[in-house]
Amino acid sequence: MALENLFGLVKERWKPTSSETTKEENTEAVKGTAAEITDAPLAAAEAAATSGGTAVPFKCPRCMQTTPADAFSQNLWVCPSCNFHSRISALDRLRIFVDKGTFSEFDKTMTSLNPIEFPGYDEKTAALRAKTGISDAILTGTASIHNIPFVIGVMDSNFLMASMGSVVGEKITRAFEYAEENGLPMVLFSASGGARMQEGIISLMQMAKTSAAAARYSEAGGLFISILTDPTTGGVEASFASLGDIIIAEPKVLIGFAGRRVIEGTIKQHLPEDFQSAEFQLEHGFVDMIVERKAMRKTLRHILRLHGFGGVKNVG
Amino acid sequence: MSAKSAWDCLQIIRNKNRPTVENYIPLIFDEFYELHGDRHFGDDHAIKGGIASFEGKPVTVLAQVKGRNLNENKNTNFAMPHPEGYRKAMRLALQAEKFKRPIICFIDTPGAFCGIDAEKRGQGEAIAQSLFLFSKLKTPVISVILGEGGSGGALALAVCDRLAMLENAVYSVISPRGAASILWKDAAKEKDAAEVLKITAPDCKSFGIIENIISEPIGGAHNSPTDTAENIKAYISNSIRDVTKLNTEELLKARYHKFRKIGVYGE
Ligand SMILES: [Zn+2]
Numbered sequence: 331m332a333l334e335n336l337f338g339l340v341k342e343r344w345k346p347t348s349s350e351t352t353k354e355e356n357t358e359a360v361k362g363t364a365a366e367i368t369d370a371p372l373a374a375a376e377a378a379a380t381s382g383g384t385a386v387p388f389k390c391p392r393c394m395q396t397t398p399a400d401a402f403s404q405n406l407w408v409c410p411s412c413n414f415h416s417r418i419s420a421l422d423r424l425r426i427f428v429d430k431g432t433f434s435e436f437d438k439t440m441t442s443l444n445p446i447e448f449p450g451y452d453e454k455t456a457a458l459r460a461k462t463g464i465s466d467a468i469l470t471g472t473a474s475i476h477n478i479p480f481v482i483g484v485m486d487s488n489f490l491m492a493s494m495g496s497v498v499g500e501k502i503t504r505a506f507e508y509a510e511e512n513g514l515p516m517v518l519f520s521a522s523g524g525a526r527m528q529e530g531i532i533s534l535m536q537m538a539k540t541s542a543a544a545a546r547y548s549e550a551g552g553l554f555i556s557i558l559t560d561p562t563t564g565g566v567e568a569s570f571a572s573l574g575d576i577i578i579a580e581p582k583v584l585i586g587f588a589g590r591r592v593i594e595g596t597i598k599q600h601l602p603e604d605f606q607s608a609e610f611q612l613e614h615g616f617v618d619m620i621v622e623r624k625a626m627r628k629t630l631r632h633i634l635r636l637h638g639f640g641g642v643k644n645v646g
Numbered sequence: 647m648s649a650k651s652a653w654d655c656l657q658i659i660r661n662k663n664r665p666t667v668e669n670y671i672p673l674i675f676d677e678f679y680e681l682h683g684d685r686h687f688g689d690d691h692a693i694k695g696g697i698a699s700f701e702g703k704p705v706t707v708l709a710q711v712k713g714r715n716l717n718e719n720k721n722t723n724f725a726m727p728h729p730e731g732y733r734k735a736m737r738l739a740l741q742a743e744k745f746k747r748p749i750i751c752f753i754d755t756p757g758a759f760c761g762i763d764a765e766k767r768g769q770g771e772a773i774a775q776s777l778f779l780f781s782k783l784k785t786p787v788i789s790v791i792l793g794e795g796g797s798g799g800a801l802a803l804a805v806c807d808r809l810a811m812l813e814n815a816v817y818s819v820i821s822p823r824g825a826a827s828i829l830w831k832d833a834a835k836e837k838d839a840a841e842v843l844k845i846t847a848p849d850c851k852s853f854g855i856i857e858n859i860i861s862e863p864i865g866g867a868h869n870s871p872t873d874t875a876e877n878i879k880a881y882i883s884n885s886i887r888d889v890t891k892l893n894t895e896e897l898l899k900a901r902y903h904k905f906r907k908i909g910v911y912g913e
Contacts, residue, residue, distance in 0.1 A: 437913070439912075439913055440911050440912070440913050441911065441912045441913075442911060442912075443910050443911055443912050445853065445910035446842075446843070446844045446853075448842065449842065496909035496910050496911045497909075497911045499909055500909045500911055503906065525797070525798075525819045525820070526819075527819060527820050527825055527828065527843075529819075529910070530818070530819055530843050530844050530845070530853075531817055531818060531819055531843075531844070531845065531849070531850055531853060531855050532853060532855075532908060532909065532910060533819050534797060534798070534801055534817075534818075534819040535801075535855060535905060535908040535909075536908075536909065537773075537777060537798060537801060538777050538781065538801060538804075538805050538905045539905045539906060539908060539909065541774060541777035541778050541781060541805075542777070542778075542781035542782075542805070542901075542902055542905050542906070543906075544778060545778045545779075545781045545782045546781075546782070546902065548778075549782060563770075564770075564798075565797075565798055565819075567770035567774075568758075568769070568770040568771075568773040568774050568777075568798045569773070569774050569777055569798075570774070571770075571774070572768075572770055572771045572774035572775070573774050573775075573778055586765055586770065587758070587760070587764070587765060587769040587770035587773070587798075588758075588760030588761075588764070588765065588769065589760075592760045592824075593760050593761055593762065593765070596760055596761055597761065597762065601762070605762070605765070606765060614766050614767075614768065615768070616768050616771055
C-alpha cells in the first residue's frame, strides 16, 4: 500500500486538532499519488462517461419517468421526478464525494481467481475488468473531504452486482486493518447483491472475515460510517454493512436480506412497493438517517468532526 | 470414507429418518435445560438454546432444530430462524461468556427465513450482529454442521474456534436449487448445481473451511444415531481439550486468523 505523506500524519488524528479548515467546499486539497481521480468533487457532468454511459435517457425503475442523460448526470444520477438515488460507478462516487486528487487506492491489482473452478467465472471477471476499468467490485483506499482524511471503500454494482467474493472480502478487511493501525475513520459505501456464488463457500466466509475485522476495529475505538446505496442486500447487508456505528442510506434505495422474488415466492403474494426501501428500514429502526447524495459530503464532514476528526469546533 | 457426490450427500441428509439435534442432545449431554427467548420479541423454535453438562462440565448449547415430521417442522419453521432466534443465541452466548463455559453449536438449516416479518425485524442485522459478536466472544465456541449448512443463516452459528461437518453434511453459500434457478433459470437442475458449488465435507476441508469431518455409519447417520452421537461427542471432547489450552487472548487471535486467512485472489 503506497501512501502519501498526508497519511503519515494521521496517527495523531484520533485526537481533535484545531487547525482544520472549515470551508464548505473543497479547497486545494493535498495532492494524492493516485492521479486517476482528478475531477472536482460534484463535477458530475464530466463523470458521466462511467455511470451514465452513453447519452441514453434514464428511465427510473421506481417512478418510470424518463430523464435526459445530461439532466440526469447533472442531478448526480438522482431521479428528478421521485428522488430515487440511482446506482453509480465507484469512480463517479469518488469524483463527487472526496476532495479532488486525494484518493489513493489500496490493492489496485488484486483480482479474483477461480477457487471452485466455477464454469465461465474467469472469463466473466476478465471481461468485467476490461469493461469497468476496475479490478473487482470494490475500490478501497484513503481519501479526504474538507481535508479530513479517512479510509474509504466504494462498491460498484457494475461488477457482478458488486457481489462479495475473496477480493471484496480481503480489500475490506485490509481497509479496516489499515484504518485501525493509522487511527483513521472508515467510510464504506455499500452496494451488493450479496455473496458471490461463483466462489462458493469461500465467498460465504468473507461475511465472517469482514465482520470480524469490523469488530476488531470497533474494539479499538474506530469510527465506522456505513452508507447503504442501491442495492444493499444478502450477505453484505447481513455482515459489515449493518455494523456501522452510524448507518446512513440514500433515499429510495433497496436494502434488505432476502430477495423480493424469493419472499414473494414463499408468501404467494405481491409485496408493497416500499418494502425494503431505505424509508422502510428507517421506519423499522435499521438505519440512522437518510441523506441525499448532494448533502453527503457536508453530512460526513459534520459527523467526522463530531467524532473529533478535523477539529470539533465550528461545526456547521 | 469414500468420496460421495454432493447429490449423494443431499439424498442422505434429506432421509426422513435422519437424526436431528433432538436425537443427539440426550445422547451427548446430561442435564440439558432449555432457556427460552430473546428478551425483546419472542422465542424462536428454529433455534434451541440451553445449558447442559458435557462430560461433567457446564456448557451452553445452541442448535438449529429440524423437525422429524410435519408437526415438528411447523413448530420449528423447518429450522429456518427469524431474527429473534439469532438474538436468543446472542443472549445465551453472552451468558456463556459471563459464566466462562464453552459454547457448542449445532447447525442444520436451509438458511435464515425469508419473509416479511423477518425483514421487518432485521434478519440481516441479526446475522451481522451474530458474526460480529461471535468473532470476539471471550469463550470457546465449537460448532458442528449436522446436515444442511445453508448460507448466512448457518454461518451465524459457525464463527467458532473449531468447525466440523458430519460426513454427509453440506455447507453452501446458496442452496443448489437457488443456484440452479440463477444459473440456468431452472431449479430442477439442482443436481448439477450441487456438484458445481463444491459443498461436501471433503470439499470444505480441502478449502480450509472446516477442521474435521465426523464419520457417519455406513449409509448415513440414520443407521445408528447412537454411533453418530458417539463420534460427535469425541469430536467435541477433543476440541474442547484443544481450545482450552489457549488463554483468552490466544483463543481470540487464533479465531480471527482462522477466518482472516480464507480467500483466494491474485495480486
Ligand atoms: Zn423516479
